[in-house]
Amino acid sequence: MNRSDILAGIRSGLVVAVSAAPFAVLFGAIAVENGLTVFEAGLMSATVFAGASQLVGIELFGSHVPGWLIVLSVLAVNFRHILYSAAVAPIFGRYSLPQRLLAFFLLTDPQYADLARRHEAGLSTSPTWYFTFGAIMFAQWVGFSILGAWFGGLLGDPQTFAIDVLLPIYFLGLVVGFRKRSGFYPVVVASMVGSMLAYYFVGSPWHVSIGAAVGILVATLLPLPAAPAVLAEEH
Numbered sequence: 001m002n003r004s005d006i007l008a009g010i011r012s013g014l015v016v017a018v019s020a021a022p023f024a025v026l027f028g029a030i031a032v033e034n035g036l037t038v039f040e041a042g043l044m045s046a047t048v049f050a051g052a053s054q055l056v057g058i059e060l061f062g063s064h065v066p067g068w069l070i071v072l073s074v075l076a077v078n079f080r081h082i083l084y085s086a087a088v089a090p091i092f093g094r095y096s097l098p099q100r101l102l103a104f105f106l107l108t109d110p111q112y113a114d115l116a117r118r119h120e121a122g123l124s125t126s127p128t129w130y131f132t133f134g135a136i137m138f139a140q141w142v143g144f145s146i147l148g149a150w151f152g153g154l155l156g157d158p159q160t161f162a163i164d165v166l167l168p169i170y171f172l173g174l175v176v177g178f179r180k181r182s183g184f185y186p187v188v189v190a191s192m193v194g195s196m197l198a199y200y201f202v203g204s205p206w207h208v209s210i211g212a213a214v215g216i217l218v219a220t221l222l223p224l225p226a227a228p229a230v231l232a233e234e235h
Contacts, residue, residue: 005124009132016110016133017140019173023051024141028148031058041149045142049105053077056204079209083216084112091115091125099127106134113178183222191215 024045031041036058048054053074060070084107092100111133119125178184195211202210 002124002126002128005126005129006132008124009129010136012114012129013133013136016114017136020051020110020137021140021144024144025148027051027054027058028145028150030055031145032149034058034061036061036149038146038149042142042146045145046138049138049141050074050078050081050108051141052208076206076209080109080212081107083212084109088112088115091119095127099131103127103130103134106131106138108137111137116178183219186222187215187219190218 027045028038028041031044031054032038036044044054044058048057056077057070057074060073085104088107092103095103111130114133115125115130118129175188191211191214194214195207198210199207
């Protein structure tokens, strides 16, 4: 194992873990509020490991809607991971099959963003770095979800402390990290407008996927930059 990759993975993971911990606590609290036990909340975080879709799923579960609707709603929220997976496939192609399977399971929004930035900067994206980062993210998500479920009753209404706005702020920070890319502003504006209109006319959570689709459409219509900032296979 490369010691520098381990240290880099720890640094990357800790930064994100600290910022995402309140979000995990929020999920745990909401899970218990919607009828799950502490064990069930922790199990959901360990097996699903997808914050936004977990919140959507748990809210629908608490509303006693049909199971198929919960599944479709979670798929709508997680549609972006199809794009993430396609983008990082050349990097994961260097991993062994077991490593690839685990890597795709651990692929979260911040991990994708950091993976893309490191690759484009010519930094190491080795399995050692990736799984160190992923292990920290996984441990903090499950641990703080359990903590939130255990002590969630002490928080009361999350809106009282404005904890419910952590998710949009968190995603906004990820998006801003790509602001130097060619076509960033037209794509972001198109996604924003498409998502807002979809939220008004179609409803949640479909506005997430519809907004993404509008952004993708605009991106395909834009001229290619002189030096495309894409994830290509390292040599």
